[in-house]
Amino acid sequence: MATVHNNSLNRLSAGGLLISLGIIFGDIGTSPLYVFKAIFNQGTVTPDLVIGAISCVFWTLTLQTTIKYVLITLNADNKGEGGILSLYSLVRRRAKWLIIPAIVGASTLLADGMITPAITISSAVEGLAIHNPAFPTVPVVVLIISLLFVIQRFGTSIVGRVFGPLMLVWFSTIGILGFAYIDKAPEVIKALNPYYAIHTIVHYPNALFIIGAIFLCTTGAEALYSDMGHCGKSNIRVSWIFVKLCLILNYFGQGAWLITHQGNVLGENNPFYAIMPDWFLFYGIIIATVAAIIASQAMISGSYTLISEAVRLNIWPKVTIRYPSDQKGQLYVPSINLILFIGCMLIIFVFRKSSNMEAAYGLAINLTFLSTTILVIYFMLRKRIHKLWIVLFALIYFTVEITFLVGNGVKIGHGGWLTLLLALTIFIVMYAWYTARKIKNRHVKFDDIKKYYPIISELSEDETVPTFASQLVYLTSANNKEEIETKVIYSILNKKPKRADVYWIVHVDVMDTPHARDYTVNQLIPGKLIRIDFKLGFREEQKISLLLRKVIEDMVSKGEIDITSQYKTLKKYHIPGDFNFVVLEKVFTKTSELNWPERIVMELYKILKNFSLSEEKGFGLDSSFVTLERVPLNIPNTGNLQLRRVK
Known part of the structure; x- marks a missing residue:
C-alpha cells in the first residue's frame, strides 16, 4: 500500500x-x-x-x-x-x-x-x-x-x-x-x-x-x-x-x-x-x-x-x-x-x-x-x-x-x-x-524420519559416494518434526545418493497473524541433520535463502554448527562449504482415481501453473544453488497389471 x-x-x-x-x-x-x-x-x-x-x-x-x-x-x-x-x-x-x-x-x-x-x-x-x-x-x-x-x-x-x-x-x-x-x-x-x-x-x-x-x-x-x-x-x-x-x-x-x-x-x-x-x-x-x-x-x-x-x-x-x-x-x-x-x-x-x-x-x-x-x-x-x-x-x-x-x-x-x-x-x-x-497434499506420503538416522549419518561419512554438496537443503511440508515426505528420503537415498556434510530440512508455516518472523531449530542428528521451522506472518516475504542464511550465521556465531568445507584444501583455509537446495516438484501422473470435479480442478491447476512462479522463485531461492527434481505424486499401482512371460 x-x-x-x-x-x-x-x-x-x-x-x-x-x-x-x-x-x-x-x-x-x-x-x-x-x-x-x-x-x-x-x-x-x-x-x-x-x-x-x-x-x-x-x-x-x-x-x-x-x-x-x-x-x-x-x-x-x-x-x-x-x-x-x-x-x-x-x-x-x-x-x-x-x-x-x-x-x-x-x-x-x-x-x-x-x-x-x-x-x-x-x-x-x-x-x-x-x-x-x-x-x-x-x-x-x-x-x-x-x-x-x-x-x-x-x-x-x-x-x-x-x-x-x-x-x-x-x-x-x-x-x-x-x-x-x-x-x-x-x-x-x-x-x-x-x-x-x-x-x-x-x-x-x-x-x-x-x-x-x-x-x-x-x-x-x-x-x-x-x-x-x-x-x-x-x-x-x-x-x-x-x-x-x-x-x-x-x-x-x-x-x-x-x-x-x-x-x-x-x-x-x-x-x-x-x-x-x-x-x-x-x-x-x-x-x-x-x-x-x-x-x-x-x-x-x-x-x-x-x-x-x-x-x-x-x-x-x-x-x-x-x-x-x-x-x-x-x-x-x-x-x-x-x-x-x-x-x-x-x-x-x-x-x-x-x-x-x-x-x-x-x-x-x-x-x-x-x-x-x-x-x-x-x-x-x-x-x-x-x-x-x-x-x-x-x-x-x-x-x-x-x-x-x-x-x-x-x-x-x-x-x-x-x-x-x-x-x-x-x-x-x-x-x-x-x-x-488440498488434493495434492492428500497424496503426499510421510515417513518416520527417526528410522533413517543411522543411514543418513553413515552416508554423510561414506567417501565412496561423491559429495553432492557441503550443505544440502530440502523444503518440507511435514508439520510433525518426526516426519518427512517419503519423496525426500527417496531423493537422498535412492534417486542418486546425495552425500552432504549437513542435511537441512526447512519448513515454512504461514501464521494467522500478519507480521511474524519466528523460527525454531531442532538438531535431529547433531551437526548432521537439522530441521528449521519458520513461522512467518501472511504478509511477510518468504525469502527462504535469505532467512536460512541469517539463521545459519546465528548458529555459527554461537558455535552450534560448523559449516566449514570438508575438502582438505578448503578446510585448511576455513572456507565455508557450498549450499544446494533440492526442490521437489510434485507432479500428478494419473488423474483417473480422482472424481470428475477434482479432475476439472487439476486440469485448471495445470493451466494456472504455467502462469505461476516456479517453486524456487516462489520461495525466494537463488536459482544458481537449486537442483529441481520432478517427483510423481501418485505412482500407478502394478498390482492389477497382468503380464505373461514367454520363453
Missing part, C-alpha cells in the same frame, strides 16, 4: 487523521459524483422521491458504514491489520467451509477494483462536457487511467504523502458546496427521519432500481476495513465523523437542487456539478478528478495487498511481488497491475459513459459485504460475544444486504453481468488453486 506505515500513526494523531483521509475514504468519498445521478437517471424528479432517496442514503451510510464497519468490523483486527483475508485468517480454524466466503469476498473486491477507477474518473472528467457536450471525455479517461497504471511500477510513496491534504480539500469542498445549497429547499432535513426511507422502499413502484442505486453510496466501506493497518482504528473512527458530515451535507445540497427542479427529467445533468457556482465549475472538476485518481490509487494498492495475502495463504498462484521503495507496505504486483488495467479498459470500452457504468456498479461489492458479514459472525463467536448480539447482528445485516443484493440483481441485465463475470473468473482461479493444493 502506498502509505506511511508507522506504529505512531496507528495512535490517534493529526498525521494519522490526515493520512486516513488520503487513503481510507477515497472510494466512499467520491460516491457523491454519481449516486444521485444513478438514482434519478431514468424517472421524473419528485420531492417525495428526493427526500426518500436522501433518507435511504443517510441511513445506509449509518447502518452499513458507521455501525457495521466503523464501530463493529474494525474490532476484528488481526494484530492491527484488516481486510477480508486478514479476517479469514482469524477464523479459518473454526470451519473449513469459511474459505468460500473468503474467496467470494476477495474475488468480488478485485472485480470492484476494476470498475472503481473507470466510474470515478469518468464521472469526474464528464464535468468537462457540461458546457461543451462535444468534448471527448473517453480518450481523456483512458489516458488518465493508463498513466495511473504505468506509474505503479515506480512506487507511489511520494504521491501518497500528498493524498491526505488533497482529500482534506476535497471533503471540505463538497461539504461547503452542499451546505450552501440546503437553504434553497430546507425541507430536505426531513430525510433524517427513517420513515421516509422505509416509505420509499415499500411504496415506490421502481424500488428495486432505487435500492441498487442507493447502494453506491456505501461501496467504499470495505476499504475502511482493508486499510486499517495503515492508520489504525482510532484515526479511522475520528476522521469518519468529518467525512460523513461532509458527505451528508453534499447529498442534502444535491437533494435541495433536485427539489428546485421537480418535474424535470435529469437526463445527462449531474446534481453534483449543478450545485457548483459557474465560476467554480472548472476548479471543481479539477478537484473531483484529483479525488477520483486518489480513490482509484487506493483501490489499486489495496488489490496488491489482497493478492500478496492470497499468495501466502495459497489461494492465488505464486506471482512476482516487488517492493518499489523501502517503505513498509509498499507493494507492486505486475501481473495484477496488468489484469486490473485490462479490466478497466474493458469496462470503459463496453460502457463508455459513467451513467452506463452506474447500472453495473455495486453488484460485485455487495457480495463482498455479505462475505464479510459471515466472517464477522464467526469472529464474534470466537470472541464469545453474547449469542443474542450475534443473532441481532446477523438478522439486521443479512436483511439489509440481501435486500441490496435483490436491488442490485436488477443490474445484471444492464451490465452487472460483466462485473459478475470478472468476479467469477477470479473466484475460479482462487478456488482451483486452493483446492488443487
Whole structure:
C-alpha cells in the first residue's frame, strides 16, 4: 500500500487523521459524483422521491458504514491489520467451509477494483462536457487511467504523502458546496427521519432500481476495513465523523437542487456539478478528478495487498511481488497491475459513459459485504460475544444486504453481468488453486524420519559416494518434526545418493497473524541433520535463502554448527562449504482415481501453473544453488497389471 506505515500513526494523531483521509475514504468519498445521478437517471424528479432517496442514503451510510464497519468490523483486527483475508485468517480454524466466503469476498473486491477507477474518473472528467457536450471525455479517461497504471511500477510513496491534504480539500469542498445549497429547499432535513426511507422502499413502484442505486453510496466501506493497518482504528473512527458530515451535507445540497427542479427529467445533468457556482465549475472538476485518481490509487494498492495475502495463504498462484521503495507496505504486483488495467479498459470500452457504468456498479461489492458479514459472525463467536448480539447482528445485516443484493440483481441485465463475470473468473482461479493444493497434499506420503538416522549419518561419512554438496537443503511440508515426505528420503537415498556434510530440512508455516518472523531449530542428528521451522506472518516475504542464511550465521556465531568445507584444501583455509537446495516438484501422473470435479480442478491447476512462479522463485531461492527434481505424486499401482512371460 502506498502509505506511511508507522506504529505512531496507528495512535490517534493529526498525521494519522490526515493520512486516513488520503487513503481510507477515497472510494466512499467520491460516491457523491454519481449516486444521485444513478438514482434519478431514468424517472421524473419528485420531492417525495428526493427526500426518500436522501433518507435511504443517510441511513445506509449509518447502518452499513458507521455501525457495521466503523464501530463493529474494525474490532476484528488481526494484530492491527484488516481486510477480508486478514479476517479469514482469524477464523479459518473454526470451519473449513469459511474459505468460500473468503474467496467470494476477495474475488468480488478485485472485480470492484476494476470498475472503481473507470466510474470515478469518468464521472469526474464528464464535468468537462457540461458546457461543451462535444468534448471527448473517453480518450481523456483512458489516458488518465493508463498513466495511473504505468506509474505503479515506480512506487507511489511520494504521491501518497500528498493524498491526505488533497482529500482534506476535497471533503471540505463538497461539504461547503452542499451546505450552501440546503437553504434553497430546507425541507430536505426531513430525510433524517427513517420513515421516509422505509416509505420509499415499500411504496415506490421502481424500488428495486432505487435500492441498487442507493447502494453506491456505501461501496467504499470495505476499504475502511482493508486499510486499517495503515492508520489504525482510532484515526479511522475520528476522521469518519468529518467525512460523513461532509458527505451528508453534499447529498442534502444535491437533494435541495433536485427539489428546485421537480418535474424535470435529469437526463445527462449531474446534481453534483449543478450545485457548483459557474465560476467554480472548472476548479471543481479539477478537484473531483484529483479525488477520483486518489480513490482509484487506493483501490489499486489495496488489490496488491489482497493478492500478496492470497499468495501466502495459497489461494492465488505464486506471482512476482516487488517492493518499489523501502517503505513498509509498499507493494507492486505486475501481473495484477496488468489484469486490473485490462479490466478497466474493458469496462470503459463496453460502457463508455459513467451513467452506463452506474447500472453495473455495486453488484460485485455487495457480495463482498455479505462475505464479510459471515466472517464477522464467526469472529464474534470466537470472541464469545453474547449469542443474542450475534443473532441481532446477523438478522439486521443479512436483511439489509440481501435486500441490496435483490436491488442490485436488477443490474445484471444492464451490465452487472460483466462485473459478475470478472468476479467469477477470479473466484475460479482462487478456488482451483486452493483446492488443487488440498488434493495434492492428500497424496503426499510421510515417513518416520527417526528410522533413517543411522543411514543418513553413515552416508554423510561414506567417501565412496561423491559429495553432492557441503550443505544440502530440502523444503518440507511435514508439520510433525518426526516426519518427512517419503519423496525426500527417496531423493537422498535412492534417486542418486546425495552425500552432504549437513542435511537441512526447512519448513515454512504461514501464521494467522500478519507480521511474524519466528523460527525454531531442532538438531535431529547433531551437526548432521537439522530441521528449521519458520513461522512467518501472511504478509511477510518468504525469502527462504535469505532467512536460512541469517539463521545459519546465528548458529555459527554461537558455535552450534560448523559449516566449514570438508575438502582438505578448503578446510585448511576455513572456507565455508557450498549450499544446494533440492526442490521437489510434485507432479500428478494419473488423474483417473480422482472424481470428475477434482479432475476439472487439476486440469485448471495445470493451466494456472504455467502462469505461476516456479517453486524456487516462489520461495525466494537463488536459482544458481537449486537442483529441481520432478517427483510423481501418485505412482500407478502394478498390482492389477497382468503380464505373461514367454520363453
